[in-house]
Amino acid sequence: MPVLEVKDIEKCFGTLQVLQNISFSLEKGEALAIIGSSGSGKTTLLRCLNFLERPDKGKIIVNNNVIFDAADPATQRESEVRKKRLHFGLVFQNFNLFPQYTVLKNVTLALELLANERPDFTQEKKAIQEEIQERAKTLLSQVGLSDKLDFYPHMISGGQQQRVAIARALALEPDILCFDEPTSALDPELTGEVLKVIRNLAERNTTMIIVTHEMDFAREVADRVIFMDEGVIVEQGSPQEVFGNPKEERTKQFLTRYNKD
């Protein structure tokens, strides 16, 4: 049973069709890489999954539950959307850490706010808070930032900020973790540390969707690859198939252009 099924997603901005007939599924523990040139709709697709954009057509199914159906307004109510979002985590291209909070607090904030809503919160307050702190510290040590807990975002490098953002997304234990070009805003010498963290996650069988321009990385880490162009999925398959033996002309063109650089 797939964790995620995306069926016939379509999205227009005005008259511009950015996504068309997008369908794919994702098994638990799989890492899916989405590649394609800028403007091909990759980011919009991730944003649709995270409810930051609303598709005009199509369905999103997580663990056999329809969490979004463009034809059914009941699945789009604001109060429910908030909970459903938590199936997905999103790591942004520009990190988007909260500047006024420390590294640790960036990771714990959302957990604390959610814990506030638990019925047993008032009685168990102390235990819950300690658990949250512990979890955040464990995650931050996983991404190699145990020594930066009390730093503010502006005091650490872009690569470190992105690692905090990954820990922040992991803290909520999403079913599917999405990365939107996680290294595009980084200096080349800082991309390695972030890719290493993602690689570790893949080895632990974290279910992930990675939108990326790092072809070598996609080839190495992904279990499956989707190539998108002009809002449609042109080709999908294993990295060996897509990179090694692309069937579609557009995929070939895209890959040769990349290999030249």
Place this chain on the structure above:
Amino acid sequence: MNEIPVIISRLSESFLLNCKLFAITLLFSLPLGLVITFGSMSRFYPLRWLVRTFVWIIRGTPLMLQLIVIYFGPGLMNMAFSWPGGTSGRFVAANVAFIINYACYFSEIFRGGIESIPQGQYEAGQVLGMTKKQIFFKVILLQVIKRIVPPVGNEVITLVKDTSLARIISNKEIIMMAGEYSNKGLIWPLFATGIYFLVFVGVLTILLDWLEKRLDYFRV
């Protein structure tokens, strides 16, 4: 010679009116400004248009004129409402005019501050399952405050000196008081009023600097 202490005490007394007007205006115009901000950012077009037109009128006409209109308007237009007689009526009218005027200026500063926060901050909150309210109060607000401290500080300092305009509807504030002496040929009290303003603004400047430093621990 023993006139000097008397004059100083009368000047100080009248400066109290400036101080009160300043404090009351600040207390009410800051929250009212935030309400106007939300109106001017409303997605409901007629409301937004109405609020922005109002802000345009208030920012586009002199505060002195607004004081006169607010104080004399009800009587001249035979409205059912009228200000209470005597000093208290004049003082309340001055407060109303100042609060409306400053709320409009503050609202534009707030709007600029809110709109300057990158969309990514809202989105980061959303994908972490926060409510709109949580995002505003836990993520956005402090960043906005940090950004608007300098422009709000500017307005606050302007307000200190603007309080003197209240004399146009016969509030006996410090410059009006000093004017009574200069009319009699005694000029130093008028110069002395400047010292009151300088000291007040000096203290405010220190406070604002302190606030800026308090918020210096993070960058936006």
